[in-house]
Amino acid sequence: MKFIHTADWHLGKIVHGVHMTEDQRHVLWQLIDVIEEEKPDALVIAGDLYDRSVPPTEAVELLDEILLTINVKMKTPIVAISGNHDSAERLSFGSSWYRHSQLYIEGKLSEDLAPVNVGGVNFYCVPYAEPGIVRQVLGDDGIHSHQDAMREITSRIEQNLNPNEPNVFVGHAFVLGGQTSDSERVLSVGGSGCVQANLFDAFDYTALGHLHSPDALKHPKVHYSGSLLKYSFSEAKQNKSLSIVEMNSDGSFDLRYHPLKPLYDLRELEGYMDELLDPHFYQAQQVEDYLKVTLLDDGAVLDPMNRLRQIYPNILHLERKWDLSDNRRKQSFSSIRDEKKSELDLFETFYAEMTERDFDGSKRAVMTSVIEKVKKEEEVK
Amino acid sequence: MKFIHTADWHLGKIVHGVHMTEDQRHVLWQLIDVIEEEKPDALVIAGDLYDRSVPPTEAVELLDEILLTINVKMKTPIVAISGNHDSAERLSFGSSWYRHSQLYIEGKLSEDLAPVNVGGVNFYCVPYAEPGIVRQVLGDDGIHSHQDAMREITSRIEQNLNPNEPNVFVGHAFVLGGQTSDSERVLSVGGSGCVQANLFDAFDYTALGHLHSPDALKHPKVHYSGSLLKYSFSEAKQNKSLSIVEMNSDGSFDLRYHPLKPLYDLRELEGYMDELLDPHFYQAQQVEDYLKVTLLDDGAVLDPMNRLRQIYPNILHLERKWDLSDNRRKQSFSSIRDEKKSELDLFETFYAEMTERDFDGSKRAVMTSVIEKVKKEEEVK
Numbered sequence: 001m002k003f004i005h006t007a008d009w010h011l012g013k014i015v016h017g018v019h020m021t022e023d024q025r026h027v028l029w030q031l032i033d034v035i036e037e038e039k040p041d042a043l044v045i046a047g048d049l050y051d052r053s054v055p056p057t058e059a060v061e062l063l064d065e066i067l068l069t070i071n072v073k074m075k076t077p078i079v080a081i082s083g084n085h086d087s088a089e090r091l092s093f094g095s096s097w098y099r100h101s102q103l104y105i106e107g108k109l110s111e112d113l114a115p116v117n118v119g120g121v122n123f124y125c126v127p128y129a130e131p132g133i134v135r136q137v138l139g140d141d142g143i144h145s146h147q148d149a150m151r152e153i154t155s156r157i158e159q160n161l162n163p164n165e166p167n168v169f170v171g172h173a174f175v176l177g178g179q180t181s182d183s184e185r186v187l188s189v190g191g192s193g194c195v196q197a198n199l200f201d202a203f204d205y206t207a208l209g210h211l212h213s214p215d216a217l218k219h220p221k222v223h224y225s226g227s228l229l230k231y232s233f234s235e236a237k238q239n240k241s242l243s244i245v246e247m248n249s250d251g252s253f254d255l256r257y258h259p260l261k262p263l264y265d266l267r268e269l270e271g272y273m274d275e276l277l278d279p280h281f282y283q284a285q286q287v288e289d290y291l292k293v294t295l296l297d298d299g300a301v302l303d304p305m306n307r308l309r310q311i312y313p314n315i316l317h318l319e320r321k322w323d324l325s326d327n328r329r330k331q332s333f334s335s336i337r338d339e340k341k342s343e344l345d346l347f348e349t350f351y352a353e354m355t356e357r358d359f360d361g362s363k364r365a366v367m368t369s370v371i372e373k374v375k376k377e378e379e380v381k
Numbered sequence: 382m383k384f385i386h387t388a389d390w391h392l393g394k395i396v397h398g399v400h401m402t403e404d405q406r407h408v409l410w411q412l413i414d415v416i417e418e419e420k421p422d423a424l425v426i427a428g429d430l431y432d433r434s435v436p437p438t439e440a441v442e443l444l445d446e447i448l449l450t451i452n453v454k455m456k457t458p459i460v461a462i463s464g465n466h467d468s469a470e471r472l473s474f475g476s477s478w479y480r481h482s483q484l485y486i487e488g489k490l491s492e493d494l495a496p497v498n499v500g501g502v503n504f505y506c507v508p509y510a511e512p513g514i515v516r517q518v519l520g521d522d523g524i525h526s527h528q529d530a531m532r533e534i535t536s537r538i539e540q541n542l543n544p545n546e547p548n549v550f551v552g553h554a555f556v557l558g559g560q561t562s563d564s565e566r567v568l569s570v571g572g573s574g575c576v577q578a579n580l581f582d583a584f585d586y587t588a589l590g591h592l593h594s595p596d597a598l599k600h601p602k603v604h605y606s607g608s609l610l611k612y613s614f615s616e617a618k619q620n621k622s623l624s625i626v627e628m629n630s631d632g633s634f635d636l637r638y639h640p641l642k643p644l645y646d647l648r649e650l651e652g653y654m655d656e657l658l659d660p661h662f663y664q665a666q667q668v669e670d671y672l673k674v675t676l677l678d679d680g681a682v683l684d685p686m687n688r689l690r691q692i693y694p695n696i697l698h699l700e701r702k703w704d705l706s707d708n709r710r711k712q713s714f715s716s717i718r719d720e721k722k723s724e725l726d727l728f729e730t731f732y733a734e735m736t737e738r739d740f741d742g743s744k745r746a747v748m749t750s751v752i753e754k755v756k757k758e759e760e761v762k
Contacts, residue, residue, distance in 0.1 A: 057468065064474050072478065094445065097478045098478050
């Protein structure tokens with residue numbers, strides 16, 4: 001039995017002001033190609049289909065298009081759960097009708113933790129839910145943390161689980177040991193958002209969503225698929241792929257990754273202004289990529305964003321190297337507002353902010369004469 | 382062949398700050414009872430299922446509950462279109478799956494104006510669309526008004542229509558001759574929002590939504606079902622009902638109305654304060670109804686809303702009879718802000734606002750002495 005594991009589509013996502021709909025459509029059609037080629041028995045989507053509870057209509061239309069193609073036209077069963085970015089209620093709408101064609105969307109957690117059987121594998125689908133919701137749905141006042149909630153859910157499932165059949169857990173959670181990136185929303189403070197990987201020991205494979213890298217967790221049986229695309233610069237070096245799982249009837253499996261090729265890569269670029277604007281340099285670049293550019297120049301640079309955008313239209317973020325190199329300077333810059341300083345002192349601070357160089361005696365002499373000249377002109381007026 | 386025609390559910394509607402979800406659930410379960418009893422071959426919902434494009438989750442859950450009961454559990458085919466309050470894209474989501482069980486939701490207008498055949502009747506489902514959208518979808522630059530749009534739609538349908546079968550048009554429009562009420566959103570100025578009833582001559586029955594009264598249009602073959610509930614005080618005297626249509630194979634039909642009983646009626650109540658607070662009066666009333674109260678008292682009335690709410694908890698609106706009787710007074714009241722008037726003049730204006738009585742010489746004398754006394758006390762301080 002073969003299934004494809006994916007998660008964290010985040011349809012409707014806006015990255016630094018750019019709508020990702022076309023980028024998402026581009027890789028989702030790669031998913032469709034892979035399904036055409038691999039002919040899996042099921043597609044598993046482990047939460048965060050949408051980026052927010054009320055997604056834009058373009059995202060709603062894209063999800064309809066993709067699910068329709070895979071499920072209705074290609075007749076591939078789909079098992080999906082809602083993640084913390086989805087609205088459980090909105091994603092649940094219509095799910096009773098979808099079951100006809102083996103589209104199983106578990107939007108809301110229910111007390112009945114029965115599995116969906118597809119191709120001989122039991123899929124236990126557990127949508128994301130806050131501990132307070134799990135406490136209410138399961139009627140267990142002892143549930144306070146995500147760890148409590150998941151422990152109770154998995155132990156209830158284990159009571160009815162048939163260990164002689166292959167069992168897959170589909171969940172959306174921050175499993176301990178995983179590495180986070182900027183675009184995963186902070187769930188709660190102090191680690192209570194985490195759950196331990198050993199809770200899933202009873203399952204042959206655990207298909208997770210939430211962390212955006214397929215390498216977020218090193219575990220033989222518990223796996224993140226990673227997100228569809230790089231959704232923040234902290235993900236710039238991550239692999240984005242589909243997990244293809246071939247599962248044997250004893251629950252053992254073979255896992256391989258199919259890389260996803262984005263319409264435009266999202267990456268970091270570092271260099272001097274002259275270098276970045278040099279045709280020999282940029283003609284070897286994918287100039288339309290989504291870029292975070294770090295300028296290495298230490299002097300004043302005039303209008304860098306507009307000049308760079310002539311060549312690199314999709315720069316999402318621009319920063320200067322020296323902004324980062326000395327945090328102390330920023331502090332001194334903000335603190336001067338509260339003090340009485342001479343014009344010369346103020347300029348010296350400003351010069352230090354803008355350059356890496358010393359404000360030496362000759363520069364000080366020039367600046368002093370300039371300031372005196374200006375002051376005299378003002379007195380004349 | 383029998384079908385029930387309903388429209389304008391407006392799930393998620395808030396009337397004067399009150400969420401109508403439970404009121405809507407109450408009458409929708411009456412619809413289910415009627416379906417149980419009448420066993421119709423189809424239910425027709427002629428638009429405005431939701432009150433707004435992003436309905437609250439309670440409304441989404443209510444629609445899921447009701448459609449699931451009628452369509453999946455009771456196996457009654459449903460034909461529905463979106464109205465001007467619905468989001469065409471959001472309501473369309475999943476419609477390809479719904480067709481399995483004869484739930485036909487036409488959210489977005491498509492060029493293909495093919496009917497849905499249920500029980501031998503052709504239902505031509507035309508969702509609400511702005512003229513600009515119709516122009517684009519049909520590729521006809523001559524479409525500018527709703528009349529243009531509907532004329533083009535109906536004439537295209539007529540080209541393929543089989544007049545030997547019963548044909549029903551399902552639409553959401555302001556058909557000329559209908560009477561509007563406050564809760565029907567104004568579509569456009571100058572009558573271009575209207576369409577003429579004769580456009581539907583080719584159809585045996587036209588099932589309309591948009592106007593909230595089943596009596597909005599007097600026409601032998603073109604009918605509004607009216608809304609589920611009274612959604613504004615301008616609808617206080619309207620009938621709310623389901624239209625039950627028994628159609629013969631030659632297209633002739635019998636139409637009867639099944640009244641809907643609201644959880645709380647929405648009505649207007651007029652009286653003097655003393656009368657409204659008299660147990661002999663209010664014990665004969667449904668005090669929990671949604672009320673617009675008009676007070677007949679002409680003197681000052683202290684804190685009337687709070688006192689009335691002790692008896693009538695669901696007053697939505699309170700006004701005084703004299704507020705309405707003399708608009709000129711309001712104008713004079715607002716104009717005084719711009720003028721320099723003596724305290725005595727200001728009080729006289731106020732007295733005239735608050736009562737129907739003359740501010741005669743003796744009253745003027747009393748007020749003059751009060752003002753003088755206050756002024757002296759202020760000088761002492």
